[in-house]
Amino acid sequence: MLTLYQFRHSAFCLKVRMALHSKKIIYKIQEVTPGIGQIEIFKISGQKQLPVILDENNQIISDSSTICEYIDSKNNHHKLFPEEPYLLAQAKLIEDWADTTMASACKNSLINASLENNDLRSALLPDEIPNSIKEIVDNLPLQNISKISKAFLKPKSNLELQKILESLSKALINKKFLVNDNLSIADISIAAQLSLLKFPRSSGPFLEGKGCPEFINNPYLDNLFIWRDNIEEYLFSANNQ
Numbered sequence: 027m028l029t030l031y032q033f034r035h036s037a038f039c040l041k042v043r044m045a046l047h048s049k050k051i052i053y054k055i056q057e058v059t060p061g062i063g064q065i066e067i068f069k070i071s072g073q074k075q076l077p078v079i080l081d082e083n084n085q086i087i088s089d090s091s092t093i094c095e096y097i098d099s100k101n102n103h104h105k106l107f108p109e110e111p112y113l114l115a116q117a118k119l120i121e122d123w124a125d126t127t128m129a130s131a132c133k134n135s136l137i138n139a140s141l142e143n144n145d146l147r148s149a150l151l152p153d154e155i156p157n158s159i160k161e162i163v164d165n166l167p168l169q170n171i172s173k174i175s176k177a178f179l180k181p182k183s184n185l186e187l188q189k190i191l192e193s194l195s196k197a198l199i200n201k202k203f204l205v206n207d208n209l210s211i212a213d214i215s216i217a218a219q220l221s222l223l224k225f226p227r228s229s230g231p232f233l234e235g236k237g238c239p240e241f242i243n244n245p246y247l248d249n250l251f252i253w254r255d256n257i258e259e260y261l262f263s264a265n266n267q
């Protein structure tokens with residue numbers, strides 16, 4: 027069986043889980059501890075980032091885009107990368123934007139939000155970390171760090187992301203999928219990064235609905251988060267396991 031090495035709350039790992047579910051591929055998860063656990067990842071894959079997969083033939087693949095292309099080639103159920111060149115180009119351009127510009131803006135926003143919110147900060151720690159240590163992290167006096175970090179983070183990048191996502195939200199009012207009329211890598215990549223702004227059901231009860239207040243409380247983004255929840259529901263619902 028295929029093994030996915032992951033960090034529980036990584037958007038790139040969620041992207042791969044979504045791709046695996048869309049192709050109805052059975053897999054097992056190996057949670058990796060940030061830092062120490064990445065030494066093993068480096069040994070097996072030659073780099074330290076997650077996600078990484080190990081397939082039935084002991085082949086190791088890293089990078090979510092490469093992994094998704096590999097997953098898509100495994101069977102013909104729900105092609106994630108459209109065959110028609112124009113649609114393929116559209117899907118890949120959206121995937122690339124989600125994985126780069128969007129990913130870094132979402133990460134900045136989440137870091138900022140978690141500096142200000144104790145609950146969010148401890149819920150994001152890996153499950154294996156004992157509660158006693160989580161409590162210490164909860165009580166760290168991070169308010170001053172928060173002020174310093176705000177001075178370094180560019181608030182502009184957050185506003186630009188909000189504007190683009192508002193357009194996307196509007197564009198998706200009468201549309202189920204971003205490219206043509208089928209689920210593609212474009213939908214999965216955007217939906218996965220949105221998890222950092224407002225955690226979906228698949229992030230578990232402690233995180234579901236939490237995230238970055240300026241996105242969660244923006245009424246123009248309601249439709250986008252509903253669209254994301256529908257995609258999650260469709261991929262992760264019991265009858266699609």
Ligand SMILES: N[C@@H](CCC(=O)N[C@@H](CS)C(=O)NCC(=O)O)C(=O)O
Nearest residue numbers: 036037038074075076077089090091
């Ligand atoms: N381009 C990579 C990015 C993966 C990535 O940034 N992974 C993060 C987790 S979200 C990571 O492993 N960070 C730990 C590190 O860089 O040491 C992909 O698409 O898989």
